[in-house]
Amino acid sequence: MILQELALYVYKYLIEIEMMFLTRYKISPFEIERHMTMLDMQFFMQTLEKKVEEENEARKKAGSGQNLWKSLTAIRDILNFMTMKD
């Protein structure tokens, strides 16, 4: 049961990430998939979420009402840090 539920959960999780990469960042997720382990991906997404939150806070403080997800800064930072092509 756990493995079956996990399979469904992980599949949804990965599809959402793919959609995000494709639609918001215009980056092909398929290149990343083959070179990343599941742990890397989970760590990557957690770090991304934190970065985005931080950036959002900074924008709010600066008085900007711009939608954060339109920004590529956070993801570029992480990808550069991981020495992968963005």
Added chain:
Amino acid sequence: MIQDKSQLLNAFKAEFASSVNNVLINSTGERVNFREVSVFEQKSLSKMMIQNENRKDIVYDAQCALINKLALNEGFDVYALTEFDRIKILMEVYQSNFFKNKTEFKCKECGCQNQYELDFSKAVENMDKIKLEELEYEYSDKVRSFKFRFAYPLVKTVSGFYRFYAGKYRNVNQKERQVLDNMGNIEYINLFIKSVEVSHVGSEAEPLRADFASMKYADIEELLAMFPQDIFYNENGIINFVTKNYLEKLNGAFEKPTCQHCGAVYDESVGGAGDFL
């Protein structure tokens, strides 16, 4: 966690460098290294498991194929191991590849809100304490005497069983299938029989011996149908014997979370290998 130089070298044999998980195989006593699951592999497995939810044979073989692919030791074949080992490897793979999220549950007894995480490290530790021994069971009536030997089934045998099972129960409805999917059903219990010797009481002739590990499941089922059914169903019969000596021990390795306030057990959590798989 990389523990020594050989493990580090093994990590480079994989297509990418990642940490290596060292797992003790209980039936052989050897330690095998497994690399991490890539996103692509997990996605393929997930897709297969979702699409073939009702085909246990396909899901089973897909999981075995992934285990074989993750192993870094040359010549490793999960099909030659026991089902006990397979369950343990799957638990280790789960443990080392997924972040553990905290889940909340409300105690039915005192209403206290609790937090727990699905962590199987304790269950793996408990599984290492289980002795994988072969046990004997004897039964005799007025005419014949039966001597059974039991052990955890081989992965190869279980895989063959699911393939046979998928063909046999192709047309049953969802509710019936759920009953059959239970690990404790009689057909699954039959897999624990390793061999049987049948002899006539008072006869000096050599007993007839059947080695189930090398037989196809269809033949095993046919053979068992000829035996007196009392052997299986009586109070001290095979079903109770296997349940008590194998399944209960395996399921006993899993510990359910308890309420921090009153100590009541949270029933809806994972309570055995069947819940995990």
